Amino acid sequence: MKKEQETIFLKALELNQEKLFRICSIYSKDDEDAKDLFQEVLVHIWRSMSTFKANSSMGTWMFRVALNVCLRFKSKHTKNQNRFIRIDSITIANFGYKENSEVENEKLNSLRKCVKQLNEADKAIVALYLEGIAYKEISSILGLSENHIAVKIKRIKSKLLNCINKRL
Numbered sequence: 001m002k003k004e005q006e007t008i009f010l011k012a013l014e015l016n017q018e019k020l021f022r023i024c025s026i027y028s029k030d031d032e033d034a035k036d037l038f039q040e041v042l043v044h045i046w047r048s049m050s051t052f053k054a055n056s057s058m059g060t061w062m063f064r065v066a067l068n069v070c071l072r073f074k075s076k077h078t079k080n081q082n083r084f085i086r087i088d089s090i091t092i093a094n095f096g097y098k099e100n101s102e103v104e105n106e107k108l109n110s111l112r113k114c115v116k117q118l119n120e121a122d123k124a125i126v127a128l129y130l131e132g133i134a135y136k137e138i139s140s141i142l143g144l145s146e147n148h149i150a151v152k153i154k155r156i157k158s159k160l161l162n163c164i165n166k167r168l
Contacts, residue, residue, distance in 0.1 A: 005049050012058040013042070021068050021132040026115055026127045037073050041066045056140055063133070064141045067124050074120065106168070114163035118156065125149065127157050141146035 017085045021038045024104055028034035052061050114145050135153070139146040 008058070009046060009049055012062060013045075016059050016062055020062065021129065023063070023066050023127045024070060026112075026123055027074050037109060040073060041069045044069045057137070060137050060141055063131075067141065069163075071120060071124075079112060107164070110164045110167040111160065113167065114160050117163065118159065122152065122156050122159075125152050126160070129153055129156075 020041055021034065024037040024041060025031070025034040028037050045062055048065055052058065056064075115123060115130075118126065124142060127137060128141060133141075135146050135149045138144075139149045142149070144152075
């Protein structure tokens, strides 16, 4: 059973790791925090594999776990942020980001900064939406109606457009 569980985990991870990392990066201050959070998400997913009941797709379940871990991390991190010293001189290559033109990088950075300014509920919705997840699946992950998701996404898009236009 353990080997079968490991195979399922690795297949699901292969399909969803970049999406999961991008979700983690939305809830993180920088790439190092995102990598730490991503590892934490993977640990929680692995430990929770036995609770997966297949009521939804494995990806949907993984996103739900990831969002819960990210929200707990964000809450805990804001409480403890003054207790740690950051070592900013150490850098590691970005995970999951491709080389883009300078203009594209500027637009992506503006979008990331604007998304980070959203409230936690809107961040969760936009993170899943930007990953190309269908409204129906987002509603399943977050426990909201599909119509509510559609309305929220329309409002979030408007907020993000206003924020990006101010930045550019």
